[in-house]
Amino acid sequence: MCGITGIFTPYGSDPSRRDAIGRQMAARLRHRGPDADGFWSDDHVLLGHRRLAIVELSPLGAQPMASDSGRYVLSFNGEIYNFVALRDALSAAGHRFRSHSDTEVLLALIDRDGLAGALSACVGMFAIALWDRQERRLSLARDRMGEKPLYYGWCGQSLVFGSELKALTAHPGFDRRPSPAALEDVLARGFVGPADSIYASVSQVPPATIVSWDMTEIGTPDWNDGQQHRYWDRERVARDGLANPFVGSIDDAADALQATLANAIALQSHADVPVGVFLSGGVDSSLVTALMVALAPDRVRSYSIGFLSKQYDEAIAARAVADYLGTQHRDRYVSEQEALALVPDLAGIYDEPFADSSQIPMVILSRLAREDVTVALSGDGADELLGGYNKYARGDRLWHASTRPLLASGLRGADLIARPIAAMASRTNAARRIPWHSLSSASDLYQAGDRDTFIRSLGMLNRRAAQFVAVPSPSGCSGLACSSGFSYRRAAMLDDLRSYLPGDILTKVDRATMTASLESRAPFLDHRLVELCARFPDALLFDGDEGKRVARHLLYRLVPRPLVDRPKAGFMVPLGEWLRGELQPWARDLLASPATASVLNVPRCRSLLDQHCRGPHDLSARIWPILSVAAWAVATYS
Numbered sequence: 001m002c003g004i005t006g007i008f009t010p011y012g013s014d015p016s017r018r019d020a021i022g023r024q025m026a027a028r029l030r031h032r033g034p035d036a037d038g039f040w041s042d043d044h045v046l047l048g049h050r051r052l053a054i055v056e057l058s059p060l061g062a063q064p065m066a067s068d069s070g071r072y073v074l075s076f077n078g079e080i081y082n083f084v085a086l087r088d089a090l091s092a093a094g095h096r097f098r099s100h101s102d103t104e105v106l107l108a109l110i111d112r113d114g115l116a117g118a119l120s121a122c123v124g125m126f127a128i129a130l131w132d133r134q135e136r137r138l139s140l141a142r143d144r145m146g147e148k149p150l151y152y153g154w155c156g157q158s159l160v161f162g163s164e165l166k167a168l169t170a171h172p173g174f175d176r177r178p179s180p181a182a183l184e185d186v187l188a189r190g191f192v193g194p195a196d197s198i199y200a201s202v203s204q205v206p207p208a209t210i211v212s213w214d215m216t217e218i219g220t221p222d223w224n225d226g227q228q229h230r231y232w233d234r235e236r237v238a239r240d241g242l243a244n245p246f247v248g249s250i251d252d253a254a255d256a257l258q259a260t261l262a263n264a265i266a267l268q269s270h271a272d273v274p275v276g277v278f279l280s281g282g283v284d285s286s287l288v289t290a291l292m293v294a295l296a297p298d299r300v301r302s303y304s305i306g307f308l309s310k311q312y313d314e315a316i317a318a319r320a321v322a323d324y325l326g327t328q329h330r331d332r333y334v335s336e337q338e339a340l341a342l343v344p345d346l347a348g349i350y351d352e353p354f355a356d357s358s359q360i361p362m363v364i365l366s367r368l369a370r371e372d373v374t375v376a377l378s379g380d381g382a383d384e385l386l387g388g389y390n391k392y393a394r395g396d397r398l399w400h401a402s403t404r405p406l407l408a409s410g411l412r413g414a415d416l417i418a419r420p421i422a423a424m425a426s427r428t429n430a431a432r433r434i435p436w437h438s439l440s441s442a443s444d445l446y447q448a449g450d451r452d453t454f455i456r457s458l459g460m461l462n463r464r465a466a467q468f469v470a471v472p473s474p475s476g477c478s479g480l481a482c483s484s485g486f487s488y489r490r491a492a493m494l495d496d497l498r499s500y501l502p503g504d505i506l507t508k509v510d511r512a513t514m515t516a517s518l519e520s521r522a523p524f525l526d527h528r529l530v531e532l533c534a535r536f537p538d539a540l541l542f543d544g545d546e547g548k549r550v551a552r553h554l555l556y557r558l559v560p561r562p563l564v565d566r567p568k569a570g571f572m573v574p575l576g577e578w579l580r581g582e583l584q585p586w587a588r589d590l591l592a593s594p595a596t597a598s599v600l601n602v603p604r605c606r607s608l609l610d611q612h613c614r615g616p617h618d619l620s621a622r623i624w625p626i627l628s629v630a631a632w633a634v635a636t637y638s
Contacts, residue, residue, distance in 0.1 A: 002063070003029030003050040003514075004075040004150075005162035006129050007171075008138045010044055010215050013158065022046040025160070025167040032077070032163055032514045040064040040073050044215065045131050045138060047075040052517055054079065054271050054375060060099035067107040068095075071134045074110070076103050077163055078126030078148045079521070081267035086121065115139055115210060116231045123267065123526060127163060127205070136215040144232045145381070145525045146194050146207030146502030149510060153202035154224060159213065164511075165351035168202060175201040176636060178599055181473035183353075187465035187625045190355035194502035198352035198632065207502050208232040232527065238494050241534030242485065253540045254554040256532060262291050264526035265377065269296065273374035276301035278365060278520075279329070281317030283388070283551055283564055284379025288523055290558040292377060293325045302327040303369040303376065305334055305361055307573070320563050332368050334361065339573060340582055347631040349515045355461070355625035356504050357575045362512035370516040380505055381524035384496045385533040387489060387547030394545075395458045396488040399451060452483055455492050459500065462622045468608075470599050487538055497530075576618035584613060587623070590630035595637040600629060 005025045007018050019041055026037055026048035033050025040047045049063040064075045080086070083102035090108050091097065097104055102124075109118035115130055125147035130139045140161055142150050152161035155173035162168050169176070179200040182192045192198055195206040205211050211226040246253060265288060269275055277292055279285045279302040293300050302322050306315025315331040322329035339360050346359060369376045383389050457463055466472040483491035506522075513520040523529070536550060543549045555564055579587060590596055591606050605626045612619040 002052055002077045003032030003163040003167070004077045004127060004129055005029060005048045005167040006075060006160070007046045008044065008159040008161075008213065009157065010159075010213065010218055011157040012043075015041060015043065015046075018158070019046050021171055022048050025162060025170045026050055028166040028170050029163055031517055034517050036062060038063050040066075040075075042131075042133070044136065047073060047129055047131060049075045052374070052519065054273055054519060055083075056099050056101035057272050058099070061101040061103060063103060065101075065103050065107060067111045069111050071132060072107055072110050073131045073133065074103060074107055075129045076106065076126060077128075077150075078124055078143065079268075079519075080106055080122045080124040080126070081264075081270070081526070082123040084270070115141065116229060119210070119231050123264075123528065125521070125525070129161060137212055139210050139212040140205050140226075141210040141231075142205040142207055144208040144234075144527045145497075145506070145522075145530070147506050147510065147522060147525060149507070150205040151197055151202050152205065152211070152226075153197075153199065155201075165197060165199070165202065166348075169351075175199065177201065178633075179473075180469060180471050183469050183599060183629060184465050184473045186353040186355060186629055187462050187468050188460045189500075189503075190461050190625050190628075191500075191503040191507060192352055192354075193499060206230075208234070234497050234530075235494065237531050237534050238486065238490065241531070241536075242490075244535060245537050246532075246535040246540065250540060250550060250553050253536060253550045254557070257529075257550055258291070258554050260526070260529045260532050261287070261523055262295060264523040264529055265291050266295050267526075268377055268521040268523050271375050274301070274372060275375040275377070276303055276369055276373035277327075277377045278302075278369070278379070279304050279318045279322055279327070280314045280379075281319075281321050281564070281566075282314075282379070283548055283555055284382035284524065285318075286321045286379075286559055286564050287382075287551060287555045288377055288379050289321065289327065290325055290555065293327060294558075300325075300327045301372055302329045303365060304329070304331045305365045305368060306331060307334055307339075307361075308336075317563070317566060321559060324559060324563060330368065330372070332364075334364055336574075336578075336582070339364070340578065343583065343586065344631075346628070347635040350507075350511050353625065353628040353632045354507060354511075355628040356508050357573050357620075357624055359508050359512060360573050362508055363515060366513045366516040366518050366520075370518040373518070375519045375521060376513070377521050377523060378509065379524060380509055380520075380522040381501060381530075382548065382551060384493055384501045384505075385524060385530060386536075386551050387493060387538075387541040387549075388551075389496070389547065390545075391458060392489045392492050392547060393542065395455065395492055398458070399454055399488050451488065451491065452495075455483075455488075455495050458492075459495075461625060468601050468604050468626060470597070470601055489538060489542065575624060576612070576620040579609070579620050579623060580613050584609075587627055590627055590634060593630070593634045593638065595633045596630040598637060599633045600626065605630075 007022050009018055029050045033052045035053045036051040038049040047064040064073050066073050080102040083105040087105045095108050125143045127148040127150035128141040140150055140152055149163055151165055151168055155171045160168050160171050168174055177200045178198055182196050182198045185192055195204050197204060208230055210229045213226050217223055277289050279289050289302055304315050304318035306313040319331055342360055483494055509520050540550045541547055591602055596602060609623055612623055
């Protein structure tokens with residue numbers, strides 16, 4: 001696990017100046033790789049690397065690394081979990097290796113099969129910068145699910161790229177203009193889309209995609225945007241699953257899930273450093289922990305945190321599962337003061353507005369685990385693959401209700417009364433107690449003319465986000481690809497795999513863990529498991545409104561049912577209380593900054609905060625994205 005960065009100068013430049021800037025860019029990523037740095041350059045490219053040593057701790061694993069042929073030079077962030085099997089196959093074919101590094105195995109595969117062919121053979125998570133010295137081609141690539149980030153954009157005639165935006169912003173020519181569409185996305189959904197960034201000049205390599213620039217094609221149309229090649233397709237996997245569904249009982253499905261997940265855990269537990277697991281006591285993390293315990297030769301280390309408020313405390317449930325499984329468990333209760341003290345640092349950790357408030361406990365949990373281990377497994381991805389979110393069943397009911405003409409017509413017109421009454425609610429105690437804002441939101445939801453738009457609207461924190469942006473985007477929030485042919489629930493799950501999982505969940509985990517120099521691994525995101533879950537029909541995923549049927553069935557074999565049968569709970573903090581209390585001065589100071597006024601409609605934002613502070617309704621889900629934008633703007637433009 002590492003941080004990568006670099007500069008591509010196809011039009012020529014002063015190499016010494018370019019290399020000096022590249023070193024400054026790499027220094028911004030030291031937290032991702034505190035163990036060593038490395039650089040490689042020629043006339044047109046500089047590759048930089050910050051190393052967090054996980055496999056092959058010796059200098060033989062250092063990067064950037066050149067292939068045996070000398071044709072390719074690679075700067076690589078991530079892990080190839082099946083590298084031992086790949087190395088054995090390559091060795092049997094006559095290849096000789098100098099090290100036990102997965103990077104060397106990946107380069108040998110690229111030498112033989114090309115980049116797309118090599119990545120198709122890999123099980124792993126990664127962000128890659130590859131320079132082809134023969135073809136004079138730069139390629140940037142990202143893993144199938146989007147676990148590892150990779151940003152890129154042009155600074156004048158130089159293409160800059162890196163694992164985090166803070167590397168790119170170190171370039172003196174960086175263009176800091178915000179993207180109005182991304183601002184609106186953050187306010188509507190809480191995160192920037194997985195192919196975009198908060199800056200108009202910067203994109204992300206999309207998951208499962210290679211973006212390349214060939215110097216022989218300089219000047220051709222759209223050359224600056226790069227050529228994109230998708231080497232794996234989530235939608236195709238989903239459609240193949242429909243065409244070839246799993247046939248068998250719930251026991252058969254649990255057997256298949258256990259075999260595939262156990263193999264992923266075994267591969268991801270391989271490291272030359274200590275490995276642990278995040279344990280919340282929920283279905284996903286308990287299942288990963290239970291299988292890890294069954295496979296591990298030594299006692300597994302598990303970690304959880306809790307808050308003193310029972311409403312937000314997961315530590316009790318996690319401790320009960322840990323005691324049953326016999327893990328070496330550490331939990332820690334976080335004081336309100338400690339959590340609040342972290343809030344001003346979030347803009348620096350995430351580099352762009354990010355409004356999932358579970359980022360706060362995630363950062364604290366990562367720091368706790370890093371005291372003992374360098375790698376931690378998690379249960380991330382299970383909800384999106386196995387139908388775990390409550391919104392899948394709830395949205396299904398709401399969508400079918402929209403086909404009832406009388407109900408749909410009434411809800412579409414609801415805000416004719418809801419909006420004016422909500423505006424008066426702050427002046428009338430009786431009106432305050434009625435959730436008029438919820439009725440107005442229902443009206444917005446039923447304006448959706450098709451199912452994909454409805455799914456996107458249901459996932460929004462603020463369906464009228466444009467009114468809070470200083471300069472609204474003409475295009476609005478990014479839309480969805482067509483999901484025709486899927487059931488409502490499968491369409492919603494597919495949308496989350498495309499957008500919410502990489503944009504929110506994986507972004508949260510990557511930045512939180514890497515700020516602590518901790519590598520997080522997600523066994524559920526092994527692409528072979530993704531392909532298996534796509535074949536499970538709805539009857540194996542859902543038991544009425546409750547999702548993850550097959551995962552629960554498997555878990556009940558490993559852990560007593562009473563320990564894990566509890567309502568689904570997110571990784572939550574009492575944000576609404578904090579914004580009425582100790583965080584309120586911080587919030588108001590942010591909204592008073594001139595930097596905030598350059599990107600947000602401050603009067604509307606302040607009015608929403610006032611409603612929250614005065615009234616009984618918790619509007620923190622809509623306010624936190626506004627404050628995340630404001631905190632980013634103050635850090636960027638002040």
